Amino acid sequence: MVKIKICGFTIAENARQAALAGVDAIGLNFYTKSPRHVNISSAREIVAALPPFVNKVGLFVNANPSLIDEVLCEVALDTLQFHGDESPSDCAQYEMPFIKAIRISPEVDLIKTANEYSQASALLLDTYQPDVYGGSGKSFDWSLANIELDLPIILAGGLTPENVSVAINTAQPYAVDVSSGVESAKGLKDIDKIRAFISSVNS
Numbered sequence: 001m002v003k004i005k006i007c008g009f010t011i012a013e014n015a016r017q018a019a020l021a022g023v024d025a026i027g028l029n030f031y032t033k034s035p036r037h038v039n040i041s042s043a044r045e046i047v048a049a050l051p052p053f054v055n056k057v058g059l060f061v062n063a064n065p066s067l068i069d070e071v072l073c074e075v076a077l078d079t080l081q082f083h084g085d086e087s088p089s090d091c092a093q094y095e096m097p098f099i100k101a102i103r104i105s106p107e108v109d110l111i112k113t114a115n116e117y118s119q120a121s122a123l124l125l126d127t128y129q130p131d132v133y134g135g136s137g138k139s140f141d142w143s144l145a146n147i148e149l150d151l152p153i154i155l156a157g158g159l160t161p162e163n164v165s166v167a168i169n170t171a172q173p174y175a176v177d178v179s180s181g182v183e184s185a186k187g188l189k190d191i192d193k194i195r196a197f198i199s200s201v202n203s
Contacts, residue, residue: 002168002201003175005154006194007059008036010187012049017191022198025055027081027177030063030071035186036179043075057081057099068094079121088117097121099154104140114149123149124177127157139163145171161196165203176201 007027009015015026028043029036038046047056058077060068062084071077072094082091083101091098100117101124102108114123127140139158147153152174155167160181168176180186182193 002173004198004201005175005177006182006189007177008179008187009046009189010036010038010042012045014189015046016049018189018194019050019054021195025057026050027057027059029059031059031061040071040074047076055079059083088119092119099124101126104144110147110149114151120151122152122154122174124154124156142167142170145173161193161200164197165200
């Protein structure tokens with residue numbers, strides 16, 4: 001069964017509805033330049049609204065360690081997601097499970113990258129866009145993700161209820177990650193689109 005993560009929630013009840021619909025992980029975006037950015041207060045409300053057994057993921061992009069430490073002191077996160085240019089040691093210093101996002105282009109050597117980030121829980125493969133760290137809504141050649149690695153692969157970038165089943169059949173990932181593909185507005189998820197996305201994944 002392919003796991004499902006939805007990223008970029010900004011409203012507690014919206015995240016709770018998604019979790020109750022069957023989402024495995026909820027992503028909270030602490031990157032201030034993102035339209036889906038949440039502050040610590042909002043993040044705490046979202047986490048408090050979630051039912052049990054939902055993984056809470058905090059997304060950071062080239063963040064100052066002091067910000068991450070502050071978030072970890074205030075918000076009960078389960079997993080960190082690094083979406084910038086963080087080194088393996090940058091990611092591992094918090095002694096928590098972490099996901100490293102890799103922006104995919106034909107020049108990326110995934111086997112080498114997986115070896116470098118061997119302490120990661122998974123690699124998240126997203127579309128390369130200059131100066132854009134995720135959330136672009138653009139897909140990449142999913143066949144590039146269909147590679148034998150020691151780390152689980154999370155597929156992201158331009159996924160929607162309409163194309164996710166093809167993406168899964170092509171890339172054979174451990175999990176999929178969606179944000180804009182299930183939104184009615186940036187940061188506001190559409191529960192009907194979420195249910196359709198889950199149905200497509202499970203089919």
